[in-house]
Amino acid sequence: MRIEVQDLDGGVCLVALAGAIDIIGAQQLDTPMTTIANTHRSVLIDLSGVAFIASMGLRALIHITRTVTAKGGRVALLNPTPGVTGVLETNGISDLIPIFHDLQTAVQAVTAP
């Protein structure tokens, strides 16, 4: 599991994930994602490098989204693969964490007032 964090204009934190968010990958995400959630109000998670995600990965994404939105911020997902999108659609999760396929639109979404 690789995590690259980049601060964009407008206070947006772009988190690029790569690898498998399985049970082990989700554990590796726990501390850095909690730190990001506690320190940013606009978080964009680039999933284009994520080849696999399972329920523990969904929980990690739900956890960061809950934390950020609880303080009035926004989280969005960027460019998941078709397989990962299928997992995100489970139980309607993709309706609750917005998914975008271009960076500009995603940035607008997480910085909207």
Added chain:
Amino acid sequence: MSIRHERIPAAPDTGSGPAPQERLLIRPGLQDLPLVYPWFESVANRLGLQENETFRIHVALEEAVSNAARHGFPPDADAWIEIGVVVEPTHAVVTIIDQGKPFDPLSAAPPKRYTSLDDVVPGGLGISLMRKFTSAMHYARVGESNRLTMVFER
């Protein structure tokens, strides 16, 4: 490394009999879980599963095995979890057998569509994924063993 894998011919290889079962044994707990996917990926590649088939089976396998490994046994249990994979032209079958405490994933409530992230129930997502990515599932408690069979149409 506490892992064992083997290929068990189900019948003499006459070219028309049932496909052989690929089998992996892992210990309960977290330590062997990282070994499951590399084994399954090598099986999938060798048996010619398509990428989307491999993905679907991987998701359901991850959920079923991690349930058994994390929740089925007391710490440091001297036990094995057996994973079997058979790939036929029309379908693949994954069987998970363990001597952990009884757990029937099919007894869980049907998947619900959440309208708020605050309503998401831990554990419910994994079983929803198993239901979503399998064509059929069957559970039986046989003696002291859980036997979960997952079928994937190809």
